[in-house]
Amino acid sequence: MxxxxxxxxxxxxxxxxxxxxxxxxxxxxxxxxxxxxxxxxxxxxxxxxxxxxxxxxxxxxxxxxxxxxxxxxxxxxxxxxxxxxxxxxxxxxxxxxxxxxxxxxxxxxxxxxxxxxxxxxxxxxxxxxxxxxxxxxxxxxxxxxxxxxxxxxxxxxxxxxxxxxxxxxxxxxxxxxxxxxxxxxxxxxxxxxxxxxxxxxxxxxxxxxxxxxxxxxxAKGKAESAKSISLRAGSIRNDANHISGPSRTAEGAFLALNDILKHADKKDIAFVCSHGTATPYNDRMETIALQRAGLDRIPTNSLKGSFGHTLGAAGTLESIISKWALTEGLALGTCGFEEPAQDCALPVAAHNIASGGSCFVKMLSGFGGSNAALLFAKSEED
Amino acid sequence: MLTIKKYSYISPQHAYPLPPHLKAAMAGGIDMGKLYRSLAIDYPKFFKMDTLSKLGFLAAELLTAGEEKGEAEAMNDRSVVCFNKSASLEADIAYSKTIQKENFFPSPSLFVYTLPSIVTGEIAIRHKLRGETSFYVSPEWNAELLVDTVRQIFAAGASQSVIAAWIECEPDSFEAFMMLIGNYAEGLPLSAENANELISDFRIHNIF
Incomplete structure (x- = not known):
């Protein structure tokens, strides 16, 4: 942490x-x-x-x-x-x-x-x-x-x-x-x-x-951490499936989520900021990963409609935006999302919604079959 | 205790370890296509790979030859971490030649290899590894960084074993030094000194 x-x-x-x-x-x-x-x-x-x-x-x-x-x-x-x-x-x-x-x-x-x-x-x-x-x-x-x-x-x-x-x-x-x-x-x-x-x-x-x-x-001591946010856990996992397409069973993304969920109670998770590139394959794969990990009732968003896919900057940029949203008690809406897709049965946040949870999850996936998940949390006193 | 259980090495001059019957065939120098064929592997995707991925693929074959197969659980928690100096520059230059303004035919099959981490994915696919795959870039071989990184992967708790490698391709040369690291009863203790000694044996002392 x-x-x-x-x-x-x-x-x-x-x-x-x-x-x-x-x-x-x-x-x-x-x-x-x-x-x-x-x-x-x-x-x-x-x-x-x-x-x-x-x-x-x-x-x-x-x-x-x-x-x-x-x-x-x-x-x-x-x-x-x-x-x-x-x-x-x-x-x-x-x-x-x-x-x-x-x-x-x-x-x-x-x-x-x-x-x-x-x-x-x-x-x-x-x-x-x-x-x-x-x-x-x-x-x-x-x-x-x-x-x-x-x-x-x-x-x-x-x-x-x-x-x-x-x-x-x-x-x-x-x-x-x-x-x-x-x-x-x-x-x-x-x-x-x-x-x-x-x-x-x-x-x-x-x-x-x-x-x-x-x-x-x-990591700060309890006394000084009243308003701070921590990176509590992170995991990287490979699909071992294909170099330029995601796994049909979302193997790596699921395993990465599974790893970080050992450090959180699901009820504390305010939202999941997905990779959400808007390619047909990626978004369906992430849906499967979230379903398998039991996170498919938590609001999910994607920031790609606002910023595009910023490649090597996506992990830090989208963590920052999500951290600001968590601090304000919001799950941000998804720019570009209008009509729910049948193959993405997730509570996708269309508009900003108030959210009381103390944690958020950031997901990313990439070529080479790579997947990552990060868990951010407000300090315990908050 | 973490140990370096096995290691492999490939350069234009040498490949290690080679089965005895291949040593004479490779004595004239290492051609990756020839090495692939001599290992009698059936994996046609090899020929679609860029040089970096071919090199990593072959080093991993030499590293894991003779290893017990079928331990699916253990493979789920084996990680691959690679380091080099030039990232995917050779593949980048090859792709950039397909987007010259006068001759613009961008090749998707070349473009997908313009990420250095693809080699870690190729190794993961071949050996069905669902651990962590990571690629780091540093100006030169750095045993301290490699050993620190590997120790931290184990400390994170999700990996049973780690394949760690320096894997570099330049226009006129290539080098792969790959180690299998884990909590094994055999092998050399994991340390920067031991990793430095092993690569020096190949680079300087020519021990094969």
Whole structure:
């Protein structure tokens, strides 16, 4: 168990956690049509305005020269998340953990001699972020497909619990490059318009861009934890079924849920924030996992309709939004969900609903048959 | 006590452990297709894999050869954790060649391999492992990080055994060093020193 200390989201919905939470709460979507320059077809995605990002970066962190948009967004989110926490990111007791599926992969589109080739390596991006804050430790870098952002939080929890570090700065970041968009187009996985998680008419996902940082620390003593939220448990499990399609029996997702439920009473769970990509297969698979785990009477939502699928940032971004919702006593509605799907018999939250539970569950699934589940809880006195 | 029960290694020069009858056949260097065929495995999906997945697949075959099959419960709780420097860069470059602006035919079968963690999924599928699968990136082989990570996977309580590997592909080279770790009565005690010594035996001392 580790304690939540701070957070920040940089996405097209806003450059702070508060703006992003308000957007999700209002079921506003940042997903918009894009021309698809250099692609076969146009596409819908949640894309950060890069000029606005550079301006926000300049105001908070100095010149963005030489930094890619991904690096700017990640650094900005770390700077904002650490602010006011009293934690010195330059301390050797702080570990930086970085989660990304594709990092600066957009550089492969550029002329080979026009950029520093090291920028193609995820460890280089992670080091650049950590060095920027004067941190002396080698960052931990997770690249575990779409569950990376959950794995990064689990890695932070384990390192802190093992006594290696006192605090962790966990950042997830990914961009909707031509590389990634063309790949998802070639897999026929993208929705024609806005995605519709768990909806009868769901027909694919939208990609999204974001950097999202959470600061964690050692579990607090009871006296100081009155209002804090903890990451209480996390589990990663493989389907052992197919590299690009989920298990029909939701094997890995079910096992991951089963692992974390050993640490919670189901009646305390306020809501489940699903992966909810809005592909036909994913949402049905998650329904089966929740049914098998006995969580199919608890409100479920998906945030993909607001932010798109932010890949390596999804785990941290959606945990932050859900943490804010738990704190406010809400289960957020699902942007894009209108008509319940027959194959997703779940109490999907269409609109924001008041919710008194003290815990929430975050689910993620990804290529390679990987699945993750996280359990977050308010401290016991709340 | 956690021990390194077995280990395997593959580089362009060597593969370990090889059954005696294959040693002469592989003496001229390691070609992954040739190694696959010599192991007499029937797994046609091998030929669809990218280099990183082929390498991990073969290292896992060498690692688990002769292991008792049929312990379904134990396999449900076996994890796979891999580390490397370049993530899936080789597959990334191969895919990016299919999206050149003048010659735009994006290949879905190449795209799915542009995630390093796919190799952990391929190993999980082949051996029916439903434990944790994770992929970490670091600038070089880091025995301390690997051993820390493996110990923490066991401490989390859901794993009976862990396959842990350094698995790197570069345009002109490749290397896989894979270990089977668990609470076994046999093997070397799990430590960064022992892991360093084992990989050095292969890399420097050429012990096969």
């Amino acid at each position: 580790i304690s939540w200390i701070g957070d920040s989201i940089v996405s097209p919905s806003g450059f702070t956690s508060a703006e992003n939470y308000e957007a999700a709460k209002a079921r506003r979507s940042a997903i918009a049509p894009h021309a698809g320059d250099g692609l076969a077809e146009p596409y819908h995605a949640a894309v950060i305005n890069k000029e606005a990002l550079a301006a926000a970066f300049e105001q908070r962190c100095g010149s963005p020269a030489g930094l890619t948009p991904l690096e700017q967004a990640a650094i900005l989110s770390v700077a904002q998340a650490t602010e006011g926490t009293g934690i010195n990111p330059a301390s050797p007791k702080v570990l930086f953990v970085f989660s990304s599926t594709k990092g600066n992969i957009h550089l492969l589109d550029a002329e080979a001699d026009s950029y520093d080739r090291n920028k193609l390596y995820l460890w280089h991006t992670a080091s650049l972020i950590a060095r920027r804050f004067g941190n002396p430790n080698e960052p931990v870098v997770v690249s575990n497909a779409c569950i990376s952002g959950a794995c990064a939080q689990i890695a932070a929890m384990r390192m802190i619990e093992a006594g290696r570090y006192e605090w962790a700065v966990v950042t997830g970041a990914d961009m909707a490059s031509r590389f990634v968009v063309s790949g998802f187009q070639s897999l026929k996985a993208l929705a024609d318009g806005q995605c519709r998680p768990f909806d009868a008419n769901r027909a694919g996902l939208n990609l999204g861009e974001a950097a999202a940082t959470i600061i964690y620390g050692k």
